[in-house]
Each structure stands twice: as C-alpha cells, then as structure tokens.
Amino acid sequence: QVRLVESGGGLVQAGGSLRLSCAVSGSIIGINAMGWYRQAPGKQRELVAAITSGGRRNLGDSVKGRFTISRDNIVTVSLQMNSLKPEDTAVYYCNVKRSGYDYWGQGTQVTVSS
Numbered sequence: 001q002v003r004l005v006e007s008g009g010g011l012v013q014a015g016g017s018l019r020l021s022c023a024v025s026g027s028i029i030g031i032n033a034m035g036w037y038r039q040a041p042g043k044q045r046e047l048v049a050a051i052t053s054g055g056r057r058n059l060g061d062s063v064k065g066r067f068t069i070s071r072d073n074i075v076t077v078s079l080q081m082n083s084l085k086p087e088d089t090a091v092y093y094c095n096v097k098r099s100g101y102d103y104w105g106q107g108t109q110v111t112v113s114s
Contacts, residue, residue: 002026002103004094009108012084016112020079021072022094022105033097034077035069038090038110048092049079062087084112 008020020036035050035058049059049069057069068080081088089112094105 002028002031002096002098004096004103004105006092006094006105006108008079009092009110011111011113014084014086014112014114016084017080017082018084018110019081020092020094020108020110022077024075024077024096027098028075031096031098034071035095036077036079036092037095038088038092039107040087040090043090045093050095051077081110084110086112086114088112 002024003026005023008018012018031053033050033052036048037045038048039045047060048063049067051057051069051071059067066083071077090110091107092110093107096103
C-alpha cells in the first residue's frame with residue numbers, strides 16, 4: 001500500500017507562485033514515477049508534470065517554462081509553480097506509479113485569481 005499526503009496549494013493572484021509537495025509513505029520500493037495531475041471543473045484530469053525514478057521529467061505543454069518538478073528525496077516530490085494563470089485553477093493530485101498501479105493523493109485546490 002502506498003499513501004500520499006499533499007501540502008501547499010491555496011489562493012494566489014495571477015503571476016504569483018505556489019509550491020506543492022507530496023510525501024509518500026508505505027510500500028515505496030518499486031516506485032517507477034511520481035508526479036502531479038490536475039482537474040478543473042468540467043474537464044478531464046490531465047498530466048501537469050512527472051518525474052521517473054531515473055530522473056526523466058515530463059511536463060504538460062501548458063506549463064512548460066513555468067512549472068518545475070523535483071524529487072526532493074526518495075519519498076517527496078514537489079511542484080514549483082511560477083507565473084500562475086487563472087487557467088491553472090484546478091484540483092491538483094499527487095500521483096505515484098508503482099508496479100503497474102496508480103496511487104493518488106486526496107487532491108489540493110489551487111485557485112488563481114485574475
């Protein structure tokens with residue numbers, strides 16, 4: 001079993017920054033990738049950023065150049081979000097891929113005001 005606990009998020013003005021962190025506990029051996037997805041009202045969940053166990057990063061087109069994903073240690077992944085836009089408003093979910101399964105955090109709200 002893998003448990004994910006997210007922190008960060010909140011309300012920020014357009015152009016501002018936020019940092020999300022996700023702490024992973026439980027069965028951490030065999031984690032292939034960690035990352036962040038988001039889901040806005042009425043839209044499908046989409047990839048924001050991910051990082052593999054080998055350090056390869058994958059960012060969604062809409063956040064390239066503004067967001068950075070980092071794996072602070074073996075059990076923590078962070079998402080630095082700069083130059084935030086109102087369209088970044090969504091619930092952000094931490095994700096871990098392990099042995100063919102997806103594990104999800106409870107989600108944290110990010111709201112960007114114009």
